[in-house]
């Protein structure tokens with residue numbers, strides 16, 4: 167059997183041999199060293215919830231079938247999964263909490279570094295949340311929206327649903343979630359409830375634990391929704407912007423600062439401050455001044471709002487440092503490999519952590535607070551300029567690979583493009599084309615990369631296959647990173663890969679929107695929290711058609727997922743009614759009850775279900791089949 171390739175990213179393939187020669191260890195080396203990975207863990211049947219354990223269930227039936235307390239494989243797998251969902255929901259929602267708190271400060275006239283950038287959006291959110299914004303001062307509206315969002319973290323009445331979930335769903339879905347008892351009332355309480363019910367000696371019924379997990383996933387959705395929408399208020403609602411992606415965006419003659427992580431509260435200010443410090447960089451010898459690039463979801467955030475080039479996605483973050491050209495990597499929260507400080511030791515790169523709850527041994531910590539954001543950002547940029555002076559030019563290897571990428575397709579931007587065709591009824595052209603089959607369906611690609619499969623390959627293979635079958639493609643997170651780096655967010659990709667009828671529609675919309683050609687093959691919707699933008703579009707379509715989400719020819723795919731956040735996202739996609747593909751075998755296979763629940767029973771309860779398929783061609787076929795089934799259901 168031939169060895170699986172590490173990656174299809176040409177920049178990474180250029181750098182990997184150089185890393186090897188220099189004796190620098192990367193994620194792929196560590197993954198190889200970790201093999202064989204623990205079979206019990208892979209099946210999810212290892213329990214470490216109490217210190218009578220660890221316990222593990224023998225999947226072949228010869229050894230123990232129950233842990234010391236008597237928990238069986240179904241209980242153990244379900245508990246492990248629910249706790250992962252809680253971890254994901256906590257991460258996204260904590261991010262959202264920071265944004266909501268900042269908006270509150272802006273409303274109260276504090277936080278001078280921030281302002282309300284999109285008033286219209288703020289008012290329309292207030293409208294959605296029933297806050298009657300019409301005659302109110304904009305700062306008052308900001309306060310009320312922030313407080314209504316924070317209420318979703320503090321409400322104690324179990325029978326009142328979270329504001330954001332309730333106001334962003336179809337009515338039928340709201341009823342369904344209420345009926346099943348999985349509508350969240352308070353994000354933090356739901357996360358705490360999962361931790362409590364999975365404590366030793368509590369909930370032992372796998373199906374019931376999974377319902378708790380679904381509620382946790384919806385709490386995750388709620389946190390993502392408010393993160394996305396309130397970020398737009400503070401930093402602007404994305405509009406299509408042309409930029410570039412992959413490591414070739416680094417510049418030999420510039421101070422290169424990589425912003426990495428998730429939360430735009432920090433990166434936005436770093437960008438603002440860096441713009442003003444160009445002269446200082448030039449004085450230090452950087453002819454081209456300061457060059458900011460993004461990694462992971464921070465990269466997506468600044469790419470879609472500012473057109474800042476995207477350096478790379480999750481799995482190849484170490485590679486950015488291995489170019490020898492990154493002077494500072496500024497990180498906030500989530501998906502930052504602790505390995506980067508070790509790699510940085512071989513170079514001049516400053517790794518700068520900024521959050522009190524996210525430090526990495528070996529990094530420089532510059533604490534970031536909303537009230538002193540500009541000062542911290544200035545210190546960060548100064549450190550980068552200092553590091554630039556120490557850069558060893560002999561170690562610089564910037565791969566000559568970059569692609570054009572058109573980013574920034576928020577729901578609003580999509581509606582704006584459509585309204586150029588039909589100003590009175592912007593959705594009509596989209597819906598007509600779905601009904602007549604020119605667009606067979608819509609696929610949302612989300613999630614991470616994972617060394618268990620060839621980096622970027624599943625995303626690329628499935629997307630090309632779906633495009634050929636006239637499926638409209640949306641993308642977020644590191645999947646969006648894959649498509650940006652590999653040229654699928656271009657008009658040329660539409661010409662090359664879209665099926666004829668999809669191409670015709672994308673061309674009509676693109677031309678009407680003044681793009682002088684088709685829309686890109688993959689529409690970039692943003693970071694992981696921005697998956698809510700896709701829901702926004704889907705709910706608008708569903709309402710217009712008068713059906714619930716589980717009737718739409720809409721599918722999701724996380725073909726290279728790894729994080730707890732991705733587990734949470736996939737689970738809420740199922741809860742909203744979407745057939746949801748995952749391309750990595752999940753750590754649940756040790757429980758027939760859990761597998762059956764998520765791949766079959768969920769379909770009866772919610773309309774959505776998981777499709778597990780590691781072969782990308784097969785996965786594409788299954789997604790197309792799921793779309794066809796939905797079309798049949800609608801009689802189209």
Ligand code: XCC
Nearest residue numbers: 480501613614643644694
């Ligand atoms: Fe990427 Fe969002 Fe996954 Fe992290 S989790 S690896 S998508 S950066 Ni969202």
Ligand code: SF4
Nearest residue numbers: 213216219221233235
């Ligand atoms: Fe073992 Fe039960 Fe403790 Fe888990 S909770 S470690 S199965 S005794």
